[in-house]
Amino acid sequence: ETGVTQSPTHLIKTRGQQVTLRCSSQSGHNTVSWYQQALGQGPQFIFQYYREEENGRGNFPPRFSGLQFPNYSSELNVNALELDDSALYLCASSLWGNSPLHFGNGTRLTVT
Amino acid sequence: AQSVAQPEDQVNVAEGNPLTVKCTYSVSGNPYLFWYVQYPNRGLQFLLKYITGDNLVKGSYGFEAEFNKSQTSFHLKKPSALVSDSALYFCAVRDSNYQLIWGAGTKLIIKP
Numbered sequence: 001e002t003g004v005t006q007s008p009t010h011l012i013k014t015r016g017q018q019v020t021l022r023c024s025s026q027s028g029h030n031t032v033s034w035y036q037q038a039l040g041q042g043p044q045f046i047f048q049y050y051r052e053e054e055n056g057r058g059n060f061p062p063r064f065s066g067l068q069f070p071n072y073s074s075e076l077n078v079n080a081l082e083l084d085d086s087a088l089y090l091c092a093s094s095l096w097g098n099s100p101l102h103f104g105n106g107t108r109l110t111v112t
Numbered sequence: 113a114q115s116v117a118q119p120e121d122q123v124n125v126a127e128g129n130p131l132t133v134k135c136t137y138s139v140s141g142n143p144y145l146f147w148y149v150q151y152p153n154r155g156l157q158f159l160l161k162y163i164t165g166d167n168l169v170k171g172s173y174g175f176e177a178e179f180n181k182s183q184t185s186f187h188l189k190k191p192s193a194l195v196s197d198s199a200l201y202f203c204a205v206r207d208s209n210y211q212l213i214w215g216a217g218t219k220l221i222i223k224p
Contacts, residue, residue: 004155033211042202042214043156056209090155097210098144098163103155 006091006104013081013111021076021107023091032074033101034066035090043090049074050096078109086111114139114207118215125193125222133188133218135203144206145186147177149199150217156202162186173197193222 005024013019025032031050035043045058049068063079072093078085088108092101115138125131137143144163148156160171167179177188188201198221204212 006155042216045211045213048209048211056211058211092155098161098206100146100158100161101148101156101212103148103157105153105155108153 004102004104010108017081018079023074025072025093026102029093031096032093034076037088081111116205116215118218120218122219127224131190131193133201135186137205146204147188148202151199195222198222
């Protein structure tokens with residue numbers, strides 16, 4: 001069973017740039033969600049995809065967007081990066097419903 | 113509004129002693145509750161969940177949690193702490209859209 005993998009592990013970008021983060025879901029999982037975790041804080045829900053459709057979104061602006069592909073891998077895109085976007089971005093996959101989330105190790109994004 | 117509170121930023125326990133990490137919640141309807149653990153620079157790992165049934169839930173690594181409906185609590189416990197249990201612990205509750213609302217986390221420090 002392959003776990004959730006995220007790439008890249010670390011990334012440094014400049015304010016105003018765009019970034020794409022990638023996530024490969026655990027085999028058999030049809031739901032993926034993305035979280036932003038600032039240093040010393042809990043995860044903040046960004047959005048969730050189920051069978052390639054966004055079906056939930058947290059309090060994040062439209063410059064945060066995503067995709068889920070037919071193989072259930074996923075991307076998180078952030079446009080017009082701001083300094084406050086610096087955080088650990090976590091991807092989690094699961095089966096729909098109350099099944100536990102399986103997290104990747106995250107991508108550490110630094111915006112300078 | 114649904115919410116989760118972890119009232120302690122940090123809990124210190126001597127190795128071999130019992131530990132408790134507190135969590136209270138506020139939801140409409142039946143609560144679906146989860147505990148996750150996070151080690152430094154890693155994603156979150158699922159420990160246990162309460163959906164329905166027995167109020168005492170057993171999970172990974174010897175952890176258990178007690179659901180108390182009248183006190184709206186879901187405290188994490190372990191009879192005998194290990195130094196390797198030192199990590200960041202998050203409580204979460206599922207909302208009506210199958211998304212998780214997270215507490216701010218509690219840092220658990222186990223001293224030899």
